[in-house]
Amino acid sequence: MATFEQRASGYWQAKVRRKGLPVQSKTFERKVDAEAWARDVENKIDRGVFVDRREAETTTLAEALLRYEREVTVKKKAQRQEKSMIKAWLERKAFAARPLAALRSSDFAAFRDERLKAVASQTVRHELKLIAHLYSIASKEWGLAVENPLRNIKMPPQGKSRERRLSAEEERFLLLAAENSGARDKNGKSRANVWVAPAIRFALATAMRQGEILALTWKNVDLKKRVALLEDTKNGDRRVVPLSSAALAVLSRIPRTLRGPVFATTQEALQQSWKRALPRARRLYLADCAAGEREADPDFLVNLTFHDLRHEAISRLAERGDLSVLELAAVSGHKTMQMLRRYTHLQAEDLARKLG
Numbered sequence: 001m002a003t004f005e006q007r008a009s010g011y012w013q014a015k016v017r018r019k020g021l022p023v024q025s026k027t028f029e030r031k032v033d034a035e036a037w038a039r040d041v042e043n044k045i046d047r048g049v050f051v052d053r054r055e056a057e058t059t060t061l062a063e064a065l066l067r068y069e070r071e072v073t074v075k076k077k078a079q080r081q082e083k084s085m086i087k088a089w090l091e092r093k094a095f096a097a098r099p100l101a102a103l104r105s106s107d108f109a110a111f112r113d114e115r116l117k118a119v120a121s122q123t124v125r126h127e128l129k130l131i132a133h134l135y136s137i138a139s140k141e142w143g144l145a146v147e148n149p150l151r152n153i154k155m156p157p158q159g160k161s162r163e164r165r166l167s168a169e170e171e172r173f174l175l176l177a178a179e180n181s182g183a184r185d186k187n188g189k190s191r192a193n194v195w196v197a198p199a200i201r202f203a204l205a206t207a208m209r210q211g212e213i214l215a216l217t218w219k220n221v222d223l224k225k226r227v228a229l230l231e232d233t234k235n236g237d238r239r240v241v242p243l244s245s246a247a248l249a250v251l252s253r254i255p256r257t258l259r260g261p262v263f264a265t266t267q268e269a270l271q272q273s274w275k276r277a278l279p280r281a282r283r284l285y286l287a288d289c290a291a292g293e294r295e296a297d298p299d300f301l302v303n304l305t306f307h308d309l310r311h312e313a314i315s316r317l318a319e320r321g322d323l324s325v326l327e328l329a330a331v332s333g334h335k336t337m338q339m340l341r342r343y344t345h346l347q348a349e350d351l352a353r354k355l356g
Contacts, residue, residue, distance in 0.1 A: 002038035004031060014038045018045050059144065061103065061131075062096035065089055067142075068134045077211070077232075080267070085130050100138060105149045112156060121156035128155060166204075166312040169285075170301050175200060177281035178273070193273040195265040198254050200309060202263075205247035207313035207332050209233075210306050214270065216262045223248065230333075239333045274306055 002016045007027070014034035016024040024041050028034040065086050073082045090096050095103065095111070108128060115124045128150055135148040166174075178200060181192035199213055208216075212230050220229040226243045233239050243251070251262070263270075282301050289296040314332050317323055325337060 002035075002042060004034055004038070006031070016041045016045075018042075021045065057099050057101045059100050059138075060097055061100060062090055064100055064134055064138055065096070068137060072133075072137060082130065085127055089127070089131070100135070100144065100146045103149050105151075105153050108150055109153045112153065116156060122158070124156045125158070128153075164304060164308045164311065165315065166304065166308065170281075170304070171204070173281040173285045173288075174277060174301065174304075176284055177277040181273075181276065181280070193265060193269055195254075195263045196270060196273040196277065198250050199263050199265075199270060200306075202247060202250045203306070203309035204313050204316075205244050205250060206241055207310050207317065208241060209310055210267065210270070214261070214263055214265070214267055217259060218256060218262055219259045221251065221262060223251070233333055237333075241333075242331060271306070278304065 002014060005013050005015075007013055011027050011029055012031045012034040013025060013027045014037055016038050026034070026037055028037065069083060069086050073079050073086065076082060092111075095107070108131065112124055112128060115127070132148060132150040135146060135150065138144040139146055139148065175197050178197040179192060199210075202208070202213055203210070206213075206228070208228075208230070212233060215232065216228060216230070220231065221243075222228075223243075226248065228241045228243055228247075230239045230241060254262070255264075256262075257264075278301055285300050286296050310332075314328065317328055317331060323331075329335075329337070
């Protein structure tokens with residue numbers, strides 16, 4: 001049955017008690033509203049459709065995000081990127097401090113529209129999909145009675161596939177900068193990360209992802225058969241990568257242990273060195289242009305990511321013309337031709353020469 005009590009503040013608290021269920025309570029400004037709420041709860045209990053929403057109404061988005069990070073994110077391959085997104089959401093106090101049940105579709109639609117003014121649509125898609133999956137997990141696995149407010153909002157359009165190609169001159173200056181940081185220790189030895197240049201060359205020779213390169217161990221490299229076994233790839237499958245002469249040349253020039261990693265550096269160290277190498281390579285290029293009294297390309301090494309090396313490697317293999325699409329997919333590891341097409345952008349001038 002329902003009971004009603006007026007608090008010292010003047011507000012009315014309604015309580016509904018039923019055997020086998022926790023006490024349901026809620027506070028209202030007017031007694032008539034408290035009575036209406038209690039009747040509604042009792043009616044739903046009688047019909048067997050009552051859902052306890054208290055946990056969803058008290059669990060904040062911040063609390064849910066932290067639990068999601070502990071239980072879901074840690075099991076993902078791309079957990080570093082997702083943890084960064086979670087951190088960004090936790091800093092958005094207008095969202096983070098509010099209960100899951102209090103957030104509406106309109107809140108996330110307004111966030112989407114404002115966020116699109118600052119970042120690419122693909123970034124906003126990733127940020128919203130994280131929250132959508134959190135709500136799905138909260139409902140299906142955590143038992144929270146909450147509706148997914150992102151179900152009915154329109155996601156930003158899929159971002160265009162990148163068409164960034166690496167020119168031969170860009171490659172030359174990038175490798176120069178990667179091999180010599182310009183900084184030296186007290187003994188005069190270069191402080192450059194010695195694994196960066198070989199990793200760049202290996203990426204261009206194999207079309208492997210950064211994570212796959214860093215996870216590769218010597219026990220999974222067969223130099224006689226000219227193959228490298230990837231135990232755990234992005235799509236979850238094992239993949240055998242054929243090693244070209246260029247790839248073998250890279251492996252022959254780096255130190256080797258019996259069973260350790262082929263590239264003995266971390267993802268953080270590689271990324272930091274990559275970020276430093278790009279502006280250094282551009283300075284070398286500009287100095288070379290000035291010395292040769294030639295005009296510099298304003299887009300030289302601009303907007304280049306390490307992942308673009310995989311894109312470039314696949315495109316170069318496709319431009320050779322001696323590999324079938326299935327053979328190309330075997331090298332790259334793509335499961336569908338549609339995904340392979342997103343990564344492969346043939347140079348129009350090469351196609352024109354083939355057409356005659």
